[in-house]
């Protein structure tokens with residue numbers, strides 16, 4: 001049976017595969033602890049619930065404008081004004097079926113076959129595969145051993161005349177690191193000098209700890225939005241615990257936005273009308289949903305830090321945001337897939353091998369689940385590794 005070269009070249013999503021594994025083990029009645037998850041356990045905000053019900057009650061759930069309904073675009077513009085100090089117009093926004101689709105639309109809009117897209121490791125698992133799906137070439141910049149932040153000089157060295165875009169996810173999945181202000185500023189400067197796009201994946205930008213905030217690339221730019229090479233990606237999945245609604249968005253120049261809209265129109269017409277209504281409801285809500293989630297994740301991060309530090313040979317860097325950590329287990333086992341498998345087999349604990357994020361020797365351990373699972377999960381890991 002013939003399958004396309006593209007289909008053959010793309011890897012399976014490791015994290016979705018692990019979710020399946022955890023669910024299968026649970027279905028077999030095994031007391032598995034899933035520390036590999038990628039979504040908060042909160043119920044959705046009341047505003048999202050009310051708005052989706054209201055929309056459903058009309059019994060008119062039809063196609064919308066390709067780039068999103070005005071009510072949601074208005075909320076996104078207000079959100080961008082509040083958290084980025086930048087007021088985009090409707091012509092600068094595309095709403096998509098999750099930030100994942102926004103990122104892919106962006107890549108399809110700017111990448112030519114063979115052009116390079118540069119990003120640092122550790123990176124979100126989907127980046128290399130998405131670049132390949134856009135017929136681009138992923139270029140990974142790795143940090144020095146033992147570090148999570150690549151040298152900015154190395155980043156700059158990899159940005160060449162073949163580079164079409166740089167992608168940065170801050171705070172970062174899997175490390176929870178916020179890229180330092182100087183690092184982002186240099187990237188903005190070099191990208192603007194060389195005419196390279198800079199995609200900022202800001203999906204976790206409000207889930208930050210200890211009073212920190214993630215540097216905002218737009219404030220570092222010399223260009224107005226319609227001449228900007230910066231494209232910001234965000235969405236409701238993580239911050240509003242609405243992963244199942246599949247709503248993300250991009251803020252970009254009119255030219256890039258138009259190209260992304262054209263592509264989306266041919267691929268999916270528009271994101272779900274019901275989900276768009278729900279997302280508008282979540283963004284419009286004046287309550288403390290996001291702050292409550294953020295504070296709760298900070299407490300869980302602190303709990304995880306206490307538990308992980310009990311392990312004899314783990315090197316743990318405190319995450320500054322997200323709900324992931326990326327401890328270095330290489331003193332136990334350098335092969336992260338082998339280690340992750342061992343922990344499923346011997347401890348019934350699911351983690352994600354660091355190799356999937358471009359850095360072996362690490363495991364991604366999430367702290368978006370229940371506190372008792374964090375404590376019990378790490379205790380089980382300790383029992384296997386420190387016995």
Ligand SMILES: Cc1ncc(COP(=O)(O)O)c(C=O)c1O
Nearest residue numbers: 098099100124169173235237248
């Ligand atoms: C860094 C990063 N970007 C984008 C996404 C995609 O989010 P969405 O659910 O909106 O597609 C995720 C989800 O795990 C993520 O971790």
